[in-house]
Amino acid sequence: MKILICISKTPDTTSKIAFTDNNSKFSTDGVQWIINPYDEWYALVRAIEIKEADPSTVLHLVHVGGVESDPIIRKAFSLGGDQGFRINSDIADSFFVAGQIAQVAIEGNYDLIFTGKETIDYNGSSIGGMIAEFLDIPFISHAVKFDMANGNAIVVREIDGGEEIDSAPFPLVVSCQKGMAEQRIPNMKGIMGSKSKPLNVVEPVDISPLTSVVSFDLPPAKVGVKLVSAEHPEELIRLLNEEAKAI
């Protein structure tokens, strides 16, 4: 089994969200970068578990980004993975990123491609489905459980209002979310080993993006909370009914 895990770099969940250059760029001032939590906690850790159960499994990581992304890939290596590919390019849009990863995927002939269900910055939820279409293979999104039986993948996925159990042949793309695995903390052996794992730098292929960012803005601030006395919760219900018209 050969698995490709897509790793994205995102601002830490506590980052202040601000914009520069006339609100056209995300302000990276003082931002701590992390591995996108869905990619790390669920996709990567589940892949590592598969390798722990069957050591013949090969785990490759792929990331699109410049040299400043190397620490993120090394951090992922400290949890697991055999080698990595960094596609040496800025990110244009999700079509561009998926197309670049698809190229690596075609050359590596993987059985399984894992992504997170979305990144916590652009919230696109698009990369997995796009890679699958580039490769013309099945895609299962929002996986909460992944197992294998009789040469097929058995995947529990979240659907609107419930869950569904799917079986699918390989090769396959799966987007992962909470439930797939538990977050891990890298140990010292992992951190030491991460430095010597092969990180291949690949030049991007020629793909034109389909979309572009025009600008960003922040939601309007709340005008302030209207506090109601704990003695009179019925007053809150009246306000919700008459003023907010919410119930």
Place this chain on the structure above:
Amino acid sequence: MSVLIFIDIAEGKIKKASFEAANYGAAIAQQLGTFASAIVLGKSEDLSTLGNYGISKVYNLLNESIHHFDAQVFTKLIADANETIGANVFVFSNTTTGKSVAPRLSVRLKAGLVSGAVALPDTSNGFVVKKSVFSGKAFAHIAINTDKKIIALNPNSFSVIKTEGVAEVVVLNLEIPAAKIAVQSVNKIIGDVPLSEADIVVSGGRGLKGPENWGIVTDLAKLLGAATACSRPVSDIHWRPHHEHVGQTGLAIAPNLYIAIGISGAIQHLAGVNRSKTIVVINKDPEAPFFKAADYGIVGDAFEVVPKMIEAIKKLKESV
């Protein structure tokens, strides 16, 4: 130059989020001076009522073999159907189905995709769609630079306006490719109201002290016809199932009314709920950061306050 809306169905019924997508797509069509049609893959209740949401034509594929969802098959069918329909703006609801199909269709048609849209496109200079980013903490305005365009609309982002109208239903005849994914079973487990589509959400946090105390949350939710949710710590310690977790690394929601009980309002939690129209916070700590993001609040003990709220709602309902 027309708009095609993908209508998602479950058990022969149109999903609520799809009515919203239909209405949104119809508004785009009006903006562009064209008409809106819909595509429905599978058998569903009276599709002509989509006319009430601004749809003039419904393309329906009625084949029995399509009753299970496979994104690869759905994508091919929509692309094939569009050979005759000829739409160049495609609208999905940004639900699990939409998130599976829209990205695939984007690659297949080389059509720029904006997922998580929250408003009508600005067509005054190009085609620019506002979408939610940073898990609800900001918005991005994204230009789609291709002739064909795909928008996946976040549920509860667009006010539905029903009008008079009957849609013409056209039966599609398409060759259906064999699905590679086999659905073994479907479990509807989240209760009556899917969290992502709920108008009202009642959510509980660690302040409730234990899973045995969730009765006040579920009672209040039931009374309001609301979905229940929880904070991340609560799902991490397994007081509540993880599909109820709302926040930056859980589900991002935008209900009309969000009632947070015993949740302090960490920035990661706020990220998932701050698009809610009205936020109510019940917390005994007056310093809880959630109060800064709330519209209404009560500083007090949830175990005393919530039962009184339940009584007040019952009275309100009786008086109507």
